[in-house]
Amino acid sequence: MLNFIFQFILLQVPIIEKGIVGTIVYSLVGMAMCALGFKVADWLIPGDMSKQISDDKNVASAIVAAAIIIGICIIIASAISG
Numbered sequence: 001m002l003n004f005i006f007q008f009i010l011l012q013v014p015i016i017e018k019g020i021v022g023t024i025v026y027s028l029v030g031m032a033m034c035a036l037g038f039k040v041a042d043w044l045i046p047g048d049m050s051k052q053i054s055d056d057k058n059v060a061s062a063i064v065a066a067a068i069i070i071g072i073c074i075i076i077a078s079a080i081s082g
Contacts, residue, residue, distance in 0.1 A: 030076050037072035038065070 042049045042065075052061040 026080055030073070030080060033076050034069060034073050037076070038069055041068045041072070 045064075049061050049065055052058040053065060
C-alpha cells in the first residue's frame with residue numbers, strides 16, 4: 001500500500017524533485033515507525049519509562065530509552081535502505 005502511494009506521488013512531480021519527495025516520505029515513515037517502536041518498548045518494559053524520565057529525572061532510564069531508540073532506528077534504516 002505504501003509503495004502504491006509513493007509511486008502515485010512520484011508520478012505527480014518533475015524528475016528533479018523525485019529525490020526530495022522520496023527523502024521526505026521515507027523520513028516521515030521512519031520517524032513514525034521509531035516513535036511507534038519506542039511506545040511498544042515502553043509498554044513492554046515494567047514501569048512507566050516516560051514518567052521516570054520526565055518527572056523523576058531518572059538518568060539511567062533516559063540512557064536505556066536512548067539505546068532503545070538508537071537500536072530501533074538502526075533496524076528501520078537498514079529495512080528502508082534495503
